[in-house]
Amino acid sequence: MRRVAVIGIGMTKFGQHWNKDLINLAVEAGSNAIHDAGIHQKDVEVLYGGTMSGGLFINQEHLGSMLPDYLGFKNIPSVRVEAACASGGLALRQGYIDIASGLHDIAVVGGVEKMTDLNLGSVTKVLATAADTEREAVFGATFPGLYAMMAKLHMHKYNTTEEQMATVTVKNHKNAMHNIFAQFHKEVSISDVLKSPMIADPIKLLDASPITDGASAIVLASEEKAKELCDTPVWIAGSGHATDTISLHDREDLLTLKATVGAARQAYDQARVSPKDIQTVEVHDCFTIAELLALEDLGFVKKGDSGKFTQDGQTQIGGKIPVNTSGGLKAKGHPIGASGIAQAIEAVLQLRGDAGKRNTNAEIAMTHNVGGSGGTAVVHIFKR
Amino acid sequence: MRRVAVIGIGMTKFGQHWNKDLINLAVEAGSNAIHDAGIHQKDVEVLYGGTMSGGLFINQEHLGSMLPDYLGFKNIPSVRVEAACASGGLALRQGYIDIASGLHDIAVVGGVEKMTDLNLGSVTKVLATAADTEREAVFGATFPGLYAMMAKLHMHKYNTTEEQMATVTVKNHKNAMHNIFAQFHKEVSISDVLKSPMIADPIKLLDASPITDGASAIVLASEEKAKELCDTPVWIAGSGHATDTISLHDREDLLTLKATVGAARQAYDQARVSPKDIQTVEVHDCFTIAELLALEDLGFVKKGDSGKFTQDGQTQIGGKIPVNTSGGLKAKGHPIGASGIAQAIEAVLQLRGDAGKRNTNAEIAMTHNVGGSGGTAVVHIFKR
Numbered sequence: 022m023r024r025v026a027v028i029g030i031g032m033t034k035f036g037q038h039w040n041k042d043l044i045n046l047a048v049e050a051g052s053n054a055i056h057d058a059g060i061h062q063k064d065v066e067v068l069y070g071g072t073m074s075g076g077l078f079i080n081q082e083h084l085g086s087m088l089p090d091y092l093g094f095k096n097i098p099s100v101r102v103e104a105a106c107a108s109g110g111l112a113l114r115q116g117y118i119d120i121a122s123g124l125h126d127i128a129v130v131g132g133v134e135k136m137t138d139l140n141l142g143s144v145t146k147v148l149a150t151a152a153d154t155e156r157e158a159v160f161g162a163t164f165p166g167l168y169a170m171m172a173k174l175h176m177h178k179y180n181t182t183e184e185q186m187a188t189v190t191v192k193n194h195k196n197a198m199h200n201i202f203a204q205f206h207k208e209v210s211i212s213d214v215l216k217s218p219m220i221a222d223p224i225k226l227l228d229a230s231p232i233t234d235g236a237s238a239i240v241l242a243s244e245e246k247a248k249e250l251c252d253t254p255v256w257i258a259g260s261g262h263a264t265d266t267i268s269l270h271d272r273e274d275l276l277t278l279k280a281t282v283g284a285a286r287q288a289y290d291q292a293r294v295s296p297k298d299i300q301t302v303e304v305h306d307c308f309t310i311a312e313l314l315a316l317e318d319l320g321f322v323k324k325g326d327s328g329k330f331t332q333d334g335q336t337q338i339g340g341k342i343p344v345n346t347s348g349g350l351k352a353k354g355h356p357i358g359a360s361g362i363a364q365a366i367e368a369v370l371q372l373r374g375d376a377g378k379r380n381t382n383a384e385i386a387m388t389h390n391v392g393g394s395g396g397t398a399v400v401h402i403f404k405r
Numbered sequence: 406m407r408r409v410a411v412i413g414i415g416m417t418k419f420g421q422h423w424n425k426d427l428i429n430l431a432v433e434a435g436s437n438a439i440h441d442a443g444i445h446q447k448d449v450e451v452l453y454g455g456t457m458s459g460g461l462f463i464n465q466e467h468l469g470s471m472l473p474d475y476l477g478f479k480n481i482p483s484v485r486v487e488a489a490c491a492s493g494g495l496a497l498r499q500g501y502i503d504i505a506s507g508l509h510d511i512a513v514v515g516g517v518e519k520m521t522d523l524n525l526g527s528v529t530k531v532l533a534t535a536a537d538t539e540r541e542a543v544f545g546a547t548f549p550g551l552y553a554m555m556a557k558l559h560m561h562k563y564n565t566t567e568e569q570m571a572t573v574t575v576k577n578h579k580n581a582m583h584n585i586f587a588q589f590h591k592e593v594s595i596s597d598v599l600k601s602p603m604i605a606d607p608i609k610l611l612d613a614s615p616i617t618d619g620a621s622a623i624v625l626a627s628e629e630k631a632k633e634l635c636d637t638p639v640w641i642a643g644s645g646h647a648t649d650t651i652s653l654h655d656r657e658d659l660l661t662l663k664a665t666v667g668a669a670r671q672a673y674d675q676a677r678v679s680p681k682d683i684q685t686v687e688v689h690d691c692f693t694i695a696e697l698l699a700l701e702d703l704g705f706v707k708k709g710d711s712g713k714f715t716q717d718g719q720t721q722i723g724g725k726i727p728v729n730t731s732g733g734l735k736a737k738g739h740p741i742g743a744s745g746i747a748q749a750i751e752a753v754l755q756l757r758g759d760a761g762k763r764n765t766n767a768e769i770a771m772t773h774n775v776g777g778s779g780g781t782a783v784v785h786i787f788k789r
Contacts, residue, residue, distance in 0.1 A: 022507050042539075075534070076460040082534040083489040086651040086664075086780025096667050098646035099781075100495060103485045105467040111484060115499065122506030123406050150459070150466040155426075262482035267470040280470075283480050396470025397483075 022121040026247035026254035027403070029058025029240030030366045035354030036204040038234040043072075043079055043135040044091050050236035050359075051092045051131055058240040059250060062092065065240075066125040068099040069116035071108030071132040072358040075101075077147040079135050094129070105151030106307060108132060109237065109361025110390030110399030114260050116241050117401075126246045131238035132359040144232050148357075151393040153268040165229060165308070167269050167394045169221035172310035174275050176223065178325065181313065183223050185328035187214035189309040190227050190351055192337055197348025199378040202363075204233055204354030228309040230349075235356035237363040255369045258294070258385070259402035261287030267396040280398035281318040281389065288387070289320075292402040296320035299402070300383035301371050302342060303364035305391035306349040312336075315389055316344065319400070338381060346371065346379040361390035361399065372405035406505040410631035410638035411787070413442025413624030414750045419738030420588040422618040427456075427463055427519040428475050434620035434743075435476045435513055442624040443634060446476065449624075450509040452483040453500035455492030455516040456742040459485075461531040463519050478513070489535030490691060492516060493621065493745025494774030494783030498644050500625050501785075510630045515622035516743040528616050532741075535777040537652040549613060549692070551653050551778045553605035556694035558659050560607065562709065565697065567607050569712035571598035573693035574611050574735055576721055581732025583762040586747075588617055588738030612693040617738035621746035623753070639753045642678070642769070643786035645671030651780040664782035665702035665773065672771070673704075676786040680704035683786070684767035685755050686726060687748035689775035690733040696720075699773055700728065703784070722765060730755065730763040745774035745783060756789035 031053025109132030116130035197203035263283030306312035415437025493516030500514035581587035647667030688699035697711035
């Protein structure tokens with residue numbers, strides 16, 4: 022397989038876009054990415070896009086045909102993939118495999134979701150289709166409830182506290198202050214989080230990522246093309262993808278996301294690095310407990326130690342391993358299909374040294390994108 | 406890129422499965438395929454699956470996590486792709502790219518759709534999300550209407566007749582008589598077609614493919630594994646994928662599916678063959694006019710000549726190029742995501758000489774899978 026680099030990045034502001042539809046968002050992100058790469062529409066040979074549910078959110082499937090047309094990539098092959106909240110990460114991986122295979126030399130890989138066209142109750146129902154509809158969702162187990170069960174068990178088993186979980190929110194909102202594309206630019210305190218409305222005990226409103234519209238895109242190139250077109254290529258050193266039971270109740274251990282463990286192992290092995298080599302990571306913090314679980318399953322801390330590690334400031338910028346410097350899903354926003362690619366964009370900004378006040382001087386970065394309650398995980402390792 | 410072979414095939418009967426859900430269908434097809442390949446669940450390294458709309462048909466997204474779990478392929482990477490009615494063909498292509506890249510050696514590639522849980526009106530609305538929702542579907546342009554416009558223009562421009570289109574139905578129903586997996590086992594006459602209820606002039610009920618539940622799966626292997634595991638590998642000699650505007654009204658020529666032309670060119674070039682070398686083909690006959698257009702766009706006849714060619718019997722078994730020996734979408738049935746893989750299964754049966762009374766003694770076969778009104782096309786060429 023050939024080496025593959027990221028040579029361009031682009032995204033929309035994440036937030037509530039009342040005056041833009043899904044296509045507007047996708048075109049904005051895609052255009053920004055090819056502009057950043059310094060290439061033209063005609064140079065793009067293939068498109069990979071991740072969207073969770075065009076069908077249920079905006080009544081539009083077949084985006085693989087629609088988007089290249091509106092982006093001006095006439096008649097190229099275009100692939101829509103779906104893996105719930107990991108749709109963006111999966112699009113990245115499939116684009117990577119395509120370029121690595123030798124089939125194409127330049128790909129645009131993106132993710133997009135338009136969520137705010139529906140009311141909040143409907144959005145919750147759509148998101149619940151990422152769980153097992155007939156064995157979880159119909160019994161009322163939406164995602165806050167599923168992650169709440171993990172959080173309760175983590176608290177019970179490892180003495181993890183609500184304050185420790187709240188620390189994730191405080192850190193991610195602080196990081197997002199310096200990210201112009203983030204949905205929220207507002208610092209919050211531990212007390213703000215603890216006092217926010219309870220959704221599913223112990224998950225409170227400020228433990229949860231928001232509902233967001235947005236799109237993100239990157240340009241991938243083969244080694245030869247990357248060297249020809251780009252002075253600051255960021256290399257994909259490792260790619261991993263694994264699945265687990267879609268239902269939480271089918272797992273041997275509610276506190277280990279086997280999909281994350283498996284995907285990380287593949288990525289570490291391919292990149293020939295270990296957790297101690299990763300200098301910054303974007304993890305899938307759909308809820309604060311999810312960031313804690315990720316730190317454990319990715320191998321940065323021992324199982325059960327993530328709460329204290331976070332409370333000690335080790336995941337802040339300047340800490341042992343800065344986590345979610347972009348603001349994460351919590352504060353940057355979580356437009357489902359777009360989140361995985363936005364993570365990759367943050368990794369690229371960090372490795373280019375273009376993350377401004379968020380810079381970590383990292384040379385190796387990781388992204389971690391999860392679908393559902395851990396039914397899918399996609400992990401990538403990037404090097405400059 | 407490495408050579409890739411099909412080493413196993415399996416499908417469910419296509420039809421109305423009132424007592425089986427999507428998972429039951431997918432597990433039946435997948436299990437049949439790995440049984441046919443003579444491998445075990447643990448040998449499967451990656452899964453690719455095509456489904457048009459789990460969300461709108463059965464309120465279940467994230468099938469990429471759900472299906473490997475139920476199939477016993479624990480924790481493997483699993484990718485759901487969607488390209489409307491070309492979802493199955495696209496899954497095949499992405500599985501092919503994966504194995505060809507060197508990443509994995511054995512893949513199960515499948516397609517599935519459970520359509521009959523909804524009433525007919527709702528199914529029509531779901532299918533319309535494969536068109537441009539805001540610029541076609543909201544104005545009432547569902548697929549029979551879109552293809553009817555193509556048919557009317559073909560009749561006007563090339564003197565194609567309703568009888569010629571009806572010949573497609575008669576032939577495909579005749580072929581399906583010998584396919585135990587087909588939805589319909591009932592011969593029909595030209596007069597039956599012409600007298601059937603009008604849906605969208607000139608498309609009548611018997612010009613249209615039916616609503617169907619079903620699943621289909623094949624096992625792909627790298628050259629090394631294929632030779633080790635299989636006495637009768639069928640090689641993927643060419644793979645092509647292209648897109649066109651999702652909206653019919655945006656095309657320069659309503660009677661040329663540029664996506665088909667582009668995908669076919671890629672496949673022909675890769676396989677180093679031309680239309681005259683193809684000995685049997687499964688084309689995307691969602692409506693009878695679509696089979697005629699495909700014959701032209703794939704290069705088997707000159708633009709405008711497909712009606713007469715068909716009426717002259719040249720697409721029957723024993724004719725110049727047997728088309729849709731399986732019964733096609735029209736008579737075998739069209740469970741959207743499953744159709745592209747079922748086409749590949751027919752190609753494999755033909756090349757193995759296992760198609761019974763449908764055998765054509767072909768050594769080179771083609772499949773042609775279309776999404777929407779031609780927004781996506783995927784073409785594969787197989788050799789024994």
